[in-house]
Structures are given as structure tokens and as C-alpha cells.
Amino acid sequence: MGRTSRKRSTLANRAIAASAALILGGGGLVAANTYASAGEGWWPGGRNDGQQSSTKATAGQQVSTIDCPDVGNSLQEVPDQQRLAVDRELATLDTQITTAYQRFADNRERVQSDRSFAENQILSPLRNERLVVIQRIVAMIDRSAERPQGLEQMAPCTLRDDGNNDGDGNADGDSQNNDGDQNGDDQNGGDQNDGQDQNDGQNDGGGQNDGDGDDGNGNQGGAGQAGNGPEAGDFVEIQNVQPNVQQPRNQNGSSQGTFTTDCGVNANGKFNPDNVIVAPGVSNGAHHMHDYVGNQANDAFASDDDLAAGDTTCRNQGDKSTYFWPVLRLQNGQQENDANADGGGNDQNVGEIQTPSQVTMTFVGSPVSKVTAMPRFLRIITGDAKAFVNGDANANASWSCTGFEDRQLKDKYPICPEGSQVVRSFKFQSCWDGQNTDSANHRTHVAFADEDGNCPNGFQAIPQLVQRIVYDVPPPVFDGQNASVFAVDSFPEQLHKPVTDHGDFINVFDENLMDEVVDCINDGRRCQ
Numbered sequence: 173m174g175r176t177s178r179k180r181s182t183l184a185n186r187a188i189a190a191s192a193a194l195i196l197g198g199g200g201l202v203a204a205n206t207y208a209s210a211g212e213g214w215w216p217g218g219r220n221d222g223q224q225s226s227t228k229a230t231a232g233q234q235v236s237t238i239d240c241p242d243v244g245n246s247l248q249e250v251p252d253q254q255r256l257a258v259d260r261e262l263a264t265l266d267t268q269i270t271t272a273y274q275r276f277a278d279n280r281e282r283v284q285s286d287r288s289f290a291e292n293q294i295l296s297p298l299r300n301e302r303l304v305v306i307q308r309i310v311a312m313i314d315r316s317a318e319r320p321q322g323l324e325q326m327a328p329c330t331l332r333d334d335g336n337n338d339g340d341g342n343a344d345g346d347s348q349n350n351d352g353d354q355n356g357d358d359q360n361g362g363d364q365n366d367g368q369d370q371n372d373g374q375n376d377g378g379g380q381n382d383g384d385g386d387d388g389n390g391n392q393g394g395a396g397q398a399g400n401g402p403e404a405g406d407f408v409e410i411q412n413v414q415p416n417v418q419q420p421r422n423q424n425g426s427s428q429g430t431f432t433t434d435c436g437v438n439a440n441g442k443f444n445p446d447n448v449i450v451a452p453g454v455s456n457g458a459h460h461m462h463d464y465v466g467n468q469a470n471d472a473f474a475s476d477d478d479l480a481a482g483d484t485t486c487r488n489q490g491d492k493s494t495y496f497w498p499v500l501r502l503q504n505g506q507q508e509n510d511a512n513a514d515g516g517g518n519d520q521n522v523g524e525i526q527t528p529s530q531v532t533m534t535f536v537g538s539p540v541s542k543v544t545a546m547p548r549f550l551r552i553i554t555g556d557a558k559a560f561v562n563g564d565a566n567a568n569a570s571w572s573c574t575g576f577e578d579r580q581l582k583d584k585y586p587i588c589p590e591g592s593q594v595v596r597s598f599k600f601q602s603c604w605d606g607q608n609t610d611s612a613n614h615r616t617h618v619a620f621a622d623e624d625g626n627c628p629n630g631f632q633a634i635p636q637l638v639q640r641i642v643y644d645v646p647p648p649v650f651d652g653q654n655a656s657v658f659a660v661d662s663f664p665e666q667l668h669k670p671v672t673d674h675g676d677f678i679n680v681f682d683e684n685l686m687d688e689v690v691d692c693i694n695d696g697r698r699c700q
Contacts, residue, residue, distance in 0.1 A: 234284055236334040237400075237665045238273050238298075239561040240265075241326035243306060244450070250612040251316040256452060258612075261309050263451040265302060266663065269329070270459050270519060272298040273665040276331070277399060277520075283331070295329060303327040334403065334667055335560070397503040398520045401667035402585065402659045404650045410572060410586040413579040420539045420625040427537025429693040431635065432700040435465040435486040435495060437528045443499065445515020446472035449551045449614055449676055456514035458557070460498050460521050460661035465531060467494035467680055476549045479680050488700075490685035495533060497598070497675045498557075499525045500643055504656040521661040521668075529593060530642040535635035537693040538602065539625035545686045546634040546679050551610045552618050554600045555674030560666045566615065569673035570597045574642065583671040585658070587647050594643045594658070598675035602636035603627035635689055637677055 244262045275294050276283060283290045306323050313320055396402050422428060442464040451457025454472050464470055469482025484492045501508075501523035508525055510516025537543050556566035564582070571581040572595045573588035580597075588594055601618035611617035619628050627633055648657040659668040666672045681689065692699035 235331040240329035247612040254312045263454040263457045398522045408584040410576045415578040422539045427694045429697045431535045431689040459519045461515045462496040464496045470494040490682045492680040498661040520664045529644045532640040538633040542694045543633045550679040559671045560669040596641045598639040600637040603631035
């Protein structure tokens with residue numbers, strides 16, 4: 173399969189040049205050898221609880237990234253008048269982590285051999301910087317709401333391995349975030365992420381990634397060309413995965429219609445590393461590049477009025493919604509023109525941005541009830557861009573291959589057979605609290621239905637956005653200087669892990685079209 177060609181925008185107008193191939197291994201991530209116990213402080217083994225602890229660790233342990241508690245997820249109430257300022261401070265925390273991770277990456281060998289260096293030169297300064305910002309956040313909220321408790325204890329960060337290796341240094345095909353709960357009983361019950369542990373025991377079928385961390389030919393899978401992933405252990409052959417998709421049964425009173433909106437594949441190349449939902453007013457708030465379809469006014473500084481007045485790539489001009497997600501890159505030695513820019517090479521996201529071969533966006537109903545209109549400018553984030561270090565409580569990644577979509581992966585990239593293409597899919601939250609278009613942590617105003625399709629108490633069913641994004645990319649090759657892998661852009665410390673995949677949506681349907689969407693879904697029709 174050849175790579176997908178695409179048109180270039182001003183940002184994406186690439187002077188594609190073959191870069192010197194990066195040798196995997198010497199400059200890449202070092203595979204972890206073993207975990208330390210939870211009591212051993214910043215070395216691998218559990219979240220630092222804020223107490224200064226020992227930095228003892230077994231000789232030879234290897235670490236791969238920085239793990240910091242997510243302050244934003246812990247915010248339950250932020251006064252409206254303080255929300256923009258708080259979001260900007262949260263973005264500052266992300267920038268601090270990015271800077272510290274770069275310091276770690278630049279000194280990886282010394283970090284591995286000298287724990288005091290890591291503590292004194294990386295973790296201690298980071299903790300102090302974070303504490304100042306967290307204290308500012310606490311003071312802002314305290315002006316007009318109840319003072320948040322315990323945030324200061326989230327200042328310390330730890331170092332940890334990448335989760336792809338067991339105690340003998342071999343990839344075990346079972347990442348930290350793959351604990352057997354594939355969102356089946358928490359946020360996405362009953363949909364394609366429900367069911368069994370999707371990767372448990374499925375990486376030993378003799379495929380390209382057979383669980384020993386090499387490519388099947390004795391070539392050890394190291395870091396991707398970004399220097400921070402992905403690795404061979406992040407991939408699995410889809411043919412070795414058992415079918416695992418389960419759907420709730422439709423009940424009396426269900427809404428079984430669909431409304432499909434066609435907004436293209438971003439062939440015009442609108443990209444930026446902003447996130448107007450999480451980090452409004454902050455350039456490079458995402459530290460990774462986003463694909464955009466729909467609204468063309470979306471950047472970090474776009475107001476609701478800007479979005480309402482913006483152009484749209486959607487065929488139905490009544491849909492000015494903005495839909496965005498991290499770009500997928502092919503790390504093959506080719507460069508984009510963002511190789512030395514924020515969101516790109518400056519944040520260790522390298523390689524050719526791939527234009528999807530197909531993007532399908534469908535709004536579907538509820539298996540147990542009718543749906544109600546979603547409010548204009550409702551903001552929804554599905555998945556967690558920091559799921560690798562946060563854990564999978566908010567993860568909602570779903571990876572598969574065409575022809576095999578009854579098999580969904582959460583924390584592995586699929587290796588598709590010849591003639592099959594890579595599929596990313598997002599099922600957004602389908603329950604709304606009936607009051608708010610956003611919330612302090614950008615999550616609690618919406619929710620997933622349970623495994624039977626019921627919304628939580630106090631929430632009502634709304635049309636559920638289901639995105640399906642297809643790519644014609646070659647299968648990964650881990651072969652020294654000739655390595656070529658695909659991966660989503662990520663925050664640098666998230667190591668391009670597939671579990672960090674996520675999607676963002678702001679509803680900018682006009683009122684009449686939203687009413688049509690609701691009527692179509694509730695009447696059981698297929699509309700577009």
C-alpha cells in the first residue's frame with residue numbers, strides 16, 4: 173500500500189526532503205528491564221503521592237518517560253469568570269512537562285546511571301515549577317468558589333518505563349493500561365470498546381509482533397524516529413485478535429435513525445497544535461498537531477462568535493461544527509515543514525502527515541430512548557491525550573482494520589493484512605447533563621451510557637457522534653535505519669502510544685438542522 177497523497181495548506185506546504193535516518197536503539201528509548209516497588213519514589217512503581225521518598229532502585233532499571241498527575245482532571249468546580257485563566261495555567265503545566273521531558277531525553281544515559289541527577293536536575297525543578305502554578309490555580313478558584321483541597325500534593329512527578337516490557341526485558345504485549353477493562357464497565361459500556369481484555373493473549377500468535385519485542389526476524393523493536401516511540405510492542409496483527417465488539421439491544425422506545433454529515437478528509441490541510449477546548453487562548457496548547465474538518469475558523473483564539481461566522485468544509489452548510497483529532501504520521505525519514513515547529517519536531521512529532529482515505533461522521537440514537545437536541549457550542553472530548561500516564565479511566569481509543577472491525581484494539585496499533593486499511597474510530601459521549609456546554613475538567617457535563625444504553629441519573633440522551641477515519645498506510649517495519657512506522661501525534665511524554673488517541677467536537681449546527689437531526693434519528697430514518 174502506498175502512502176496517501178494530499179494537498180498542502182500554508183502550514184502543511186511541505187518541503188519534503190529525506191532526512192538522515194535515525195538509528196533506532198542508540199538514540200531511541202531504552203526498553204525497561206524491571207519495575208521497582210511502589211515505595212521507591214520517583215523510580216518506576218506507582219504514582220508519587222506527594223511525599224518526598226527514597227530514590228533507591230535496582231541497578232540496571234531503565235525509564236522512558238515522565239509521569240505527572242493530571243491536575244485538570246481533578247478540577248470539579250471552576251467559576252466561569254476564572255475558567256479561561258485556569259485553563260491557561262493548566263496549559264503552562266503541560267509546557268513544563270514538555271520541557272522537563274526534553275531535558276530527560278537529552279540526558280537519558282545519565283539519568284539511567286545517576287539517579288541523583290534525575291532527581292536534582294529534572295524532577296525537583298519540575299516539582300517546584302508545578303507547585304507555583306498549582307498554587308496560582310488554587311488561589312484563582314478560591315476567589316469565588318470553595319478552595320480546592322489537595323492539589324498541591326499533585327506537584328511531584330515520577331519517572332517510569334514505557335509499560336511494554338516485563339521483568340526480563342522482553343515485550344509482554346500487555347501494557348500498563350491493558351488491565352482487562354476495555355471501557356466495558358466505566359465510560360463506554362456496550363459499544364465497541366466493551367468486553368474482554370482485547371489484547372490479553374493475542375500477541376503470541378506468531379505475527380509480526382509476537383510478544384518478544386522484535387519484528388519476527390530478530391530485529392529488536394526500538395523507538396520510532398521521533399525518539400520517543402512507538403515501539404514494536406505497540407503493534408499487533410489484527411488477525412490474531414479475537415472478535416470483541418458487543419452492542420446493546422434496542423428496546424422499546426429506542427431511536428434507531430442516523431444522520432451523516434460529510435465534511436471531507438482535510439484535503440485542504442488545515443492543521444494546528446492548538447486546542448480551543450482545553451487550552452483556549454494558548455498557542456501550541458496541545459503540543460501535537462491536529463487534523464481539522466468542518467469549521468475553518470478553529471484555532472486557540474476562536475470564540476463562539478468566530479466559529480458561528482466561520483466557513484465550513486461540510487457539504488451541508490448548516491453544519492459549522494468543528495471536528496478535530498491528532499494527525500497520523502508515517503515515520504519514514506520524510507519531513508513535514510513543521511519539523512522545526514511547535515506541535516511538530518519541537519514536540520517530537522515527526523514524519524509525513526497522512527490524509528485519511530475516508531472520514532465518516534454519523535450521529536446515532538439511543539437503544540433505550542429518544543434523543544434530545546444538543547445545545548449549540550456544546551464541547552465534547554472523547555478519549556484522553558494523556559492516557560498512557562493517566563491510566564485508562566477516560567481512554568476511548570479504538571483501532572482496527574477494514575474487514576476486521578468486529579475486533580477493536582484500545583492500547584495497540586493494528587497491523588493490517590494486505591488489502592486492508594487502518595481504521596480509527598471514536599464513539600463520543602451520548603448523555604448530556606441538560607445544563608452546561610462545558611465543565612471544569614471538560615468532561616463531567618457529558619457522560620457515556622451504561623452497557624445497556626441507559627444514561628446516568630440527571631442526564632439525557634443526545635445524538636451520539638461516531639467518527640470513523642480510514643488510512644491507507646503501509647504496515648510497520650522495525651529494521652534498524654530502514655524502520656518505518658505509523659503513529660498518532662501525542663504529548664512528548666506520552667510516547668505516541670495508541671491508547672492516547674482522542675477526538676474533539678464543538679457543535680455548531682444551526683438550530684433548524686439540529687432539529688432535523690433529532691427528528692431523523694427519533695423517526696428511525698437514514699438522513700444526510
